[in-house]
Amino acid sequence: MSPAPVDVLVIGAGQAGLSAAYHLRRRGFVPLGDADGSPTFVVLDAESEPGGAWQHRWATLRMGTVNGIHELPGYAVPPADPQAPSREVLPAYFAAYEDRFDLRVRRPVRVRAVRRADDDPRGLLTVDAQDADGPLSWSARYVVNATGTWRKPFWPTYPGQSSFAGRQLHVHDYRSAEEFRDQRVVIVGAGVSAIQLLDEISQVTDTFWVSRTEPQWDATGFDTAARIQAIAGVEERVRQGLPPGSVVSVTGAHWSPWAEAAEDRGALVWHPMFTAIEPESVRMPDGTLQPADVILWATGFRADIAHLAPLRLRTAAGGVRVRDTRAIDEPRLFLIGYGPSQSTVGANRAGRDAVRMIVRDRAAD
Structure with a gap:
């Protein structure tokens, strides 16, 4: 042919x-x-x-x-x-x-x-x-x-991940908060999707929010100047042949209606990233265990x-x-x-x- x-x-x-x-x-x-x-x-x-x-x-x-x-x-x-x-x-x-x-x-x-x-x-x-x-x-x-x-959803790997007895899914496969009712959901990530789904899921069940770095909330909002600055940062990365990352990773976290709603309900409580996954929990940096029925990976795409x-x-x-x-x-x-x-x-x-x-x-x- x-x-x-x-x-x-x-x-x-x-x-x-x-x-x-x-x-x-x-x-x-x-x-x-x-x-x-x-x-x-x-x-x-x-x-x-x-x-x-x-x-x-x-x-x-x-x-x-x-x-x-x-x-x-x-x-x-x-x-x-x-x-x-x-x-x-x-x-x-x-x-x-x-x-x-x-x-x-x-x-x-x-x-x-x-x-x-x-x-x-x-x-x-x-x-x-x-x-x-x-x-x-x-x-x-x-x-x-x-x-x-x-x-190309991105799934990080952590010790013990394959031993988890509950459900793991990526934002790519998320459908509705209702499927998690009465389960404890660990939400991983600090981007827009993570905060949107934290707000949504926390309305129907118990959530526990973790990410590698603590978001620094910007009260000024995501204006045009911030967007231009973010794009310039990612442009420089791709010129050098580095993995592009996300625009959000450059701009940081900005208050949104869903972030404010989660904050008002007391759900917007950040915790450092867990260090390992156990069959029914995640192990935190201080060695304590947090129970988990579901791990939702809001960890972006490649x-x-x-x-x-x-x-x-x-x-x-x-x-x-x-x-x-x-x-x-x-x-x-x-x-x-x-x-x-x-x-x-x-x-x-x-x-x-x-x-x-x-x-x-x-x-x-």
């Missing part, structure tokens, strides 16, 4: 991928298959339906409490009831967006590998993928990787980029060197929704910036 030629191949149809596809459309690119002589693009998505990670969020994540929602470029989110589940509103919005701009996302298609077609640094990248009917392949002048992090391994871009530190969305060591590859563009605002901007560089490159050829 010969790879199908395409100018730009976008991997992922979440916030970042759809932003890139929109800007490709604006710059005169057309979906692969339109034979009018224009440059072409194709968008591949591993999900069965539109909506990216939003379709998998827990039902109680409402539109009124979703953190940092921003519209996709060119088409605003239609007015929605603040109490409506985000996993219902936003996937429908993404589907409407794909139709509105005729993006023709191909799904479900799982990309297996991205590799260089030959040794020519100005040559093509080969993208090997799989759908329900079998293997697929494309030859692309540029690849825009927008696979995000949802499929970049879903295993399919890029054939390009050999990972540094010894474990990251990929990226500057302004472009892979420093493979300029035909753009990583958006990676590092500083993991936020919704950053993802939109990254899609635009990647397309600008592609257009500039083509003009210079």
Whole structure:
């Protein structure tokens, strides 16, 4: 099977991928298959339906409490009831967006590998993928990787973890606080999801909150200046090839309605990270045991980029060197929704910036 030629191949149809596809459309690119002589693009998505990670969020994540929602470029989110589940509103919005701009996302298609077609640094990248009917392949002048992090939940390891007799789950698999009623839930983490779920779960049962470092609460709120500072810090990390970390890890903790609600109920009580896990408890640094029926790991996600391994871009530190969305060591590859563009605002901007560089490159050829 010969790879199908395409100018730009976008991997992922979440916030970042759809932003890139929109800007490709604006710059005169057309979906692969339109034979009018224009440059072409194709968008591949591993999900069965539109909506990216939003379709998998827990039902109680409402539109009124979703953190940092921003519209996709060119088409605003239609007015929605603040109490409506985000996993219902936003996937429908993404589907409407794909139709509105005729993006023709191909799904479900799982990309297996991205590799260089030959040794020519100005040559093509080969993208090997799989759908329900079998293997697929494309030859692309540029690849825009927008696979995000949802499929790569991060689970820390602690002594005795496999001996735990209760339930362990990651935020990735959380559905409802009701399933934990009358159980003691140890919540691990200090990010936005950890605090949201601490607030929610503590309304129906006993919780015990731990994290590696104690949050330093900022009463000023998460304003534009703080966001810019956070993004700049993560940008510097990815330029050096360090694992990007999260924007929250740079900005620290900011008061939110769910943090304030948990504080009012007396649930927002921080404890240092446990040192080991026992069959029915966790062992604290002072040697005492805290009983546990459930351990909920709100410990974040990692970049879903295993399919890029054939390009050999990972540094010894474990990251990929990226500057302004472009892979420093493979300029035909753009990583958006990676590092500083993991936020919704950053993802939109990254899609635009990647397309600008592609257009500039083509003009210079």
